[in-house]
Amino acid sequence: MFLKNLKRKWSSKPSVPSTATPQLYLAFYARLKYPNTYHYALHISSPESASSPEIRTMKYHCKNIITVTEGTVSIPFVYEAVKIDPESDPRIVVRILLGDVSRIDLVDSLLEAVPVGQGSKEDFNCVSWVKDALLRLDQAGVVSRGDISDWESVERTALDYVNEKKQEGRFESGWEANMPISRLITIALLGLITVASIPCIMILHxxxxxxxxxxxxxxxSPHLLLGGPAVLRTVYSHLEPLDAQLTSLIPFFWPLVTGAMPELSLFGVYMGGQLLSCLALVLIEGERKGNAWGAIGFPTIWATSWVFIPFGFVQPVHDLVHVLFSSLGRTKGRADANAISVNAKRMVLLPVSLTLGYIIPSFVICLPSPEVVSYHSHQGLLIAWQFFAIWTAISQFILTRLVPDNIINRLLGAGETPQRKAATALRYTYNFVLVVTGLTHSLILIVVLRYPFLQSYSPATTSQLHPLLVFQPISPFSNEKLEAYERGILSLLQYDTYFAGASSLIWALYLYSCAKPDATFAGLVGKATIFTVLLGPCGAALAVMKERDETVFADAAESDIPKKQN
Structure with a gap:
């Protein structure tokens, strides 16, 4: 009856936005001496628009204190109402949403009047106090959009929820002895890709x-790029060690943006779209609540490392670290919607930040020189482009402070819950990046696949557009020395893209399979194949991750079980 009423009440449209009404939670706290039992308390959390978490949540409960009266030690129960920050209290196991508090002005007086201590009943404890407190709140009619009249149903539902999450490994730490086979296989594959990238990307070249x-x-001397007339620029920051490192990047990327080698430039455009998808994957994952302050929670550092360490090595390491150490990668069951949620405002602005920090600079570095920009300036722009992750982060920082919240609320829905706003914002970002990646992927495929049809008309031109020239790297077993380094650059970028794409796709498929336990191996392979054909390997990984998120948020919306918050 409780679940039925709860579902009916929460599916109805509120008369005011849900974020404008305080909410009532049943909170379970860990008890170290008794790990299979919990300390019960009630939380009332005010809207998220409050100035800080500390003043948004009040904790109501009864607890034991040690007192000494005339040499006699006693441990009586006392009532306590205190402001807390639930996000910083590690003792909280879960918070179960029970309903909205429509008359917040009555709460303090009602809860203060609940009897406390052994004199009130023989089996008094924190559980019985919460039971009596909910009864008083229900009788006073201060709770709406939730049914708290049946305490046994409330408690049973809450405990079932906690037990379910325990079975999924929510509260475990360290290395699990009974690791799921899918996770074990994923770790092995990601480790293999990471190791294999070293000889293919670095040792080979x-x-x-x-x-x-x-x-x-x-x-x-003179330092001529591609034999001239452009002269290699050697000063950027006037810091000799840094300038030496930056100078080494110019010969690598110069033929990519000047069109000196058509197949290299074509693959550069292709890789640019794939890189955007991987950048979005890293940034989105870093924004998730479940990754906050963990190794994955610093996406700008991960993406900036691509400047100095091959992208095809760093991305598999990122994915492997996620599966090994992130709580989202260690899950034994369905992912938690709250854990994969993000700050909706930051997420909905991410496409704009990616445009300002990555997409526009990628077009700028392709401007012809010296017709539009000088050789000297072109090299400066090329160096600046390397730090696209930092420019994206700066854009994100500025935009989140300049764009008013009311604009974001109108875009995402003023009356929606934070979780639904996050889901909508993620959908906008996924769709934007997938469109851009899909366009670059399709454009390059169309160009190179026209080779068989154009060869008879212009064999001299189309010989450089053969699909194998654009997409096939040097054999990892080759010992033949290159006469021109452009071919080596193309091969290195190809391996970069393939290793990063393969690891990202395997990682995304694993997370998707956690959200969809009924997914079959054949189904996963089919999904990966279709998305790869349409979007390329990195785009496919992003598309799979989008489906994972949609699945988790849909399950959370449809579930009859009250959700854990924070």
Missing amino acids: FGVGTFDLIESISQK
């Missing part, structure tokens, strides 16, 4: 001479 040829440009 030392062997074939790619890095030696690039280094020779800065050692020879």
